[in-house]
Structures are given as structure tokens and as C-alpha cells.
Amino acid sequence: MQLTPLHLQGGRDLSGEIAVQPSKNAALPIIVASLLSSEPVTLHGVPRLSDVYTILDLAQHIGTRHAWVGPNSLTLHTPEILNTDAPYALVSKMRASFIILGAILARAGQATVSMPGGCAWGPRPVDQHVKALRALGAEISEDGGNFGAVRHGHLSGTFVFEMLTVGGTHNAVLASVLGGGVVTLENASIDTDVVDLVNFLNTLGARIEGAGTNTLTIHGVAALRGGEYTVIPDRIEAGTFMIAAAATRSRLTLTNVRPDHLRAITAKLTEMGVDILEAGDRLIVDARDRELKPVNVTTQSFPGFPTDVQPQMSALLATVPGTSVIQDPVYPDRLTHVAELQRMGANITVSGYTQVIQGGKLHAAPVKAADLRAGAALFIAAMTTEGETVIDGVQYLNRGYERLAERLRSIGANAWQPQPMLASAMD
Numbered sequence: 001m002q003l004t005p006l007h008l009q010g011g012r013d014l015s016g017e018i019a020v021q022p023s024k025n026a027a028l029p030i031i032v033a034s035l036l037s038s039e040p041v042t043l044h045g046v047p048r049l050s051d052v053y054t055i056l057d058l059a060q061h062i063g064t065r066h067a068w069v070g071p072n073s074l075t076l077h078t079p080e081i082l083n084t085d086a087p088y089a090l091v092s093k094m095r096a097s098f099i100i101l102g103a104i105l106a107r108a109g110q111a112t113v114s115m116p117g118g119c120a121w122g123p124r125p126v127d128q129h130v131k132a133l134r135a136l137g138a139e140i141s142e143d144g145g146n147f148g149a150v151r152h153g154h155l156s157g158t159f160v161f162e163m164l165t166v167g168g169t170h171n172a173v174l175a176s177v178l179g180g181g182v183v184t185l186e187n188a189s190i191d192t193d194v195v196d197l198v199n200f201l202n203t204l205g206a207r208i209e210g211a212g213t214n215t216l217t218i219h220g221v222a223a224l225r226g227g228e229y230t231v232i233p234d235r236i237e238a239g240t241f242m243i244a245a246a247a248t249r250s251r252l253t254l255t256n257v258r259p260d261h262l263r264a265i266t267a268k269l270t271e272m273g274v275d276i277l278e279a280g281d282r283l284i285v286d287a288r289d290r291e292l293k294p295v296n297v298t299t300q301s302f303p304g305f306p307t308d309v310q311p312q313m314s315a316l317l318a319t320v321p322g323t324s325v326i327q328d329p330v331y332p333d334r335l336t337h338v339a340e341l342q343r344m345g346a347n348i349t350v351s352g353y354t355q356v357i358q359g360g361k362l363h364a365a366p367v368k369a370a371d372l373r374a375g376a377a378l379f380i381a382a383m384t385t386e387g388e389t390v391i392d393g394v395q396y397l398n399r400g401y402e403r404l405a406e407r408l409r410s411i412g413a414n415a416w417q418p419q420p421m422l423a424s425a426m427d
């Protein structure tokens with residue numbers, strides 16, 4: 001079905017409560033990891049997003065049967081591996097799918113996976129994934145856009161990542177869980193999504209030590225059992241709504257949050273003059289009647305300021321009088337939102353991965369999201385204007401935000417997505 005654009009009539013304050021969805025970037029690797037067990041696995045807290053449907057299609061090709069057993073609960077069962085390849089048509093849709101290489105390799109001893117896709121903002125290398133698997137004893141070949149992996153016996157040994165990589169750590173962990181070897185990963189990512197993957201695998205009987213530190217030790221086990229697990233809340237969605245509240249100078253309560261996953265965003269918004277109160281799994285963001293101050297932001301690996309929230313921060317700072325500077329060395333080309341924000345009147349100058357932003361007032365304009373978080377920046381910007389903004393590229397927003405228009409309306413935004421006209425209705 002063709003997706004119609006998202007319409008947003010700005011100029012309204014946000015208010016009330018919004019429940020943050022479960023984490024996309026934690027759920028996707030956990031769904032992949034479920035195929036390491038031949039027994040059924042039940043997951044709670046799986047967001048209903050197009051990326052989740054894509055990874056389920058890929059898992060089904062590998063041999064995973066699934067059934068939704070609740071609004072956000074899913075059972076997965078992979079009694080046997082039917083195919084050891086991950087085809088281009090599925091892998092090219094989404095970056096996270098590349099970690100299926102490690103999972104199939106662990107369970108089946110060999111795998112062929114197409115080079116990854118995902119949001120198109122520039123190069124997203126996988127050299128560390130390949131180096132790690134090779135260092136641990138896998139044979140990796142590259143041919144015609146595919147990576148082939150074979151292992152003879154179990155993986156073992158030590159690998160030191162050259163930089164903190166979330167995906168690279170996922171892939172190496174998944175590849176090492178089964179078998180009799182001991183694997184040590186140094187300079188491993190301490191990202192929340194890595195910790196959640198390790199906690200899930202340990203629930204199924206894996207023996208992985210060190211989650212949340214830079215050294216992971218994986219003692220291979222003969223097999224994983226089934227089990228039940230709840231995925232963490234989505235810190236990127238939470239960050240997006242925190243920034244939306246600040247940009248509209250509103251008061252918003254977020255529920256289903258892990259405040260400890262949001263400290264870098266909380267610190268930056270507090271520095272700007274926003275009041276943020278942490279109360280258990282709730283966060284109250286209050287920017288009413290505030291004269292926000294410009295700030296400088298540099299993205300980093302967790303626990304630093306996330307690259308996935310950088311475009312949304314550009315939209316906010318474009319509304320704050322004064323000069324702000326944003327730098328995104330994690331993904332230096334993640335800038336597709338800039339030209340679209342400029343169409344809405346934003347004063348942003350780009351040099352390399354640095355944005356210099358002179359804040360002011362934005363106006364409505366027709367705009368197009370070219371990737372997921374660029375789309376988030378655009379709906380935040382649209383909410384600060386007086387007019388109606390039409391945002392095209394909704395398929396990207398659907399990758400990362402559940403029932404967006406409906407949920408934005410529930411907190412006071414005037415957002416809607418017209419239904420496409422059926423052919424018969426147009427006759």
C-alpha cells in the first residue's frame with residue numbers, strides 16, 4: 001500500500017503522558033539471537049515497527065516460525081535451520097540484519113549474508129565484524145556483494161575492537177555463544193542494546209560475563225534452552241519525545257523509560273534550561289515559559305550523546321536563539337535533515353561533521369525525510385511552526401516510531417496521515 005505523507009499543524013503545546021515504545025535497536029538483535037535456540041522463546045516488549053516485520057521475514061527464511069501472542073509479545077521458534085543465506089532483498093532494507101551472519105554461523109556452522117543496508121546517510125563499514133570473526137577462527141570470504149562465513153569447530157580466542165561498535169559487538173557475541181570455546185572481546189561496546197542482548201542470551205543459558213563493561217568473556221555452551229524475556233524501553237524514542245517537549249516549550253510526562261539510559265540527553269536539555277525530573281520509570285520534561293540557551297553537542301558511543309538523536313537536536317537548536325554547534329563524529333555524513341530543516345527556515349551551516357546553528361523561528365514547508373531520524377527532526381520542527389507541514393518519506397518514520405500520528409495526537413499535537421484513496425473510491 002502506498003504511504004501518504006504525515007501532516008502536522010504546528011503551534012500547539014504538548015501535554016499529558018506518553019508511554020515510550022519498547023526498543024527497536026534492542027529488539028532486533030534479540031529476535032535474531034532467538035534463532036540460536038531450537039526451543040521456543042517468548043519476547044515481551046517488541047515494538048510493532050516495519051523493521052521488526054523485516055527481521056521476522058528474514059528469520060522466517062532462516063527457519064524461525066513466529067506468532068504474535070499479545071500487542072507487543074511474540075513467540076519465536078527455530079527447530080532447525082532451513083537456509084543459511086540471508087538474501088539481498090531482505091538484508092538491504094535494514095542495517096541491523098547483518099548480525100544474522102554471526103547467529104547463523106554459530107547455529108549452522110556456515111552462513112552467507114549480503115552486505116548490509118539501512119538508513120542511507122553515508123558509509124557504514126563492517127570491517128570490525130569481519131576482523132572479529134576471523135580473529136576468533138572463522139573463515140570469511142567476500143564475493144559479489146556477499147559475505148560467506150564458515151567455522152571448523154568452535155570459535156575461540158581474543159579480539160580487540162579498534163573502536164566501540166554496537167553492531168560489531170553483537171555479531172561477535174552471537175557467533176561465539178555456542179560451542180566449547182572461550183572468547184574474549186576487548187574494547188567491546190557497553191551500549192544498552194549490547195547489555196540487553198547479553199541478558200537475553202544468559203536467560204537462555206548462555207555464559208557471557210562482563211555486560212556493560214568493555215571486556216566480554218563468552219564461555220561457549222552446547223545449546224541454549226527456550227525462555228521468556230522483556231526488551232528494554234526505547235531510549236531513542238524517549239529522547240525524541242524529550243526533545244519534542246523542549247522544542248514546543250511544553251511539559252510532557254514519559255512513562256516506560258529507563259532514566260539511566262537517558263542521562264546524556266537529560267544533561268544537555270538541563271544545560272539548556274529544561275527541567276527534567278526522574279521518578280522511577282517516568283520522566284517529566286518541563287520547558288514551559290523557558291528561554292532556552294544554545295549549547296554545543298558532540299555525539300559519542302553510549303553513555304555519550306547518541307548519534308540517533310543528533311538530527312532531532314538540530315531541529316530543537318534551530319528554534320533556540322543564539323549559536324549552537326553540533327558535531328557527529330560517529331556518523332559524519334548523517335546530515336540529510338539539514339537541507340530539509342533549511343527549507344523550514346533553519347539557519348544551519350555545515351562543515352564536515354559540524355553544524356553551526358543560529359537559532360530562530362521556523363516556518364511550515366513541504367519536506368521529505370530521507371532517513372528515520374531525519375524524519376523525527378522534521379516532525380519536531382513542524383510542531384514548532386504556526387502552519388501546516390507535510391512530511392513525505394513516512395516509510396522511514398515507520399521503521400522507528402509506532403503509530404506515530406495517533407500517539408502524537410494523544411499528547412496534543414495536531415498530526416494526521418490521510419488514508420490513501422482506494423481505486424474504487426476514485427472511479
Ligand SMILES: CC(=O)N[C@H]1[C@@H](OP(=O)(O)OP(=O)(O)OC[C@H]2O[C@@H](n3ccc(=O)[nH]c3=O)[C@H](O)[C@@H]2O)O[C@H](CO)[C@@H](O)[C@@H]1O
Binds near residue numbers: 095301307331
Ligand atoms: C556507537 C554508536 O553510536 N552506535 C550506533 C550505531 O550502531 P551501528 O551498529 O550501526 O554502528 P556502530 O556502533 O557499529 O558504529 C560506531 C562507529 O564505528 C564505525 N565502525 C563500525 C563498525 C565497523 O565494522 N567499522 C567501523 O568503522 C562506524 O562507522 C561508526 O563510526 O547506529 C545504531 C543505529 O543508528 C545506533 O543504535 C547505535 O547506537
Ligand SMILES: C=C(OP(=O)(O)O)C(=O)O
Binds near residue numbers: 094096372400
Ligand atoms: C538508523 C537507525 O537504524 P539502522 O542502524 O538500522 O539504520 C536508527 O535506529 O536510528
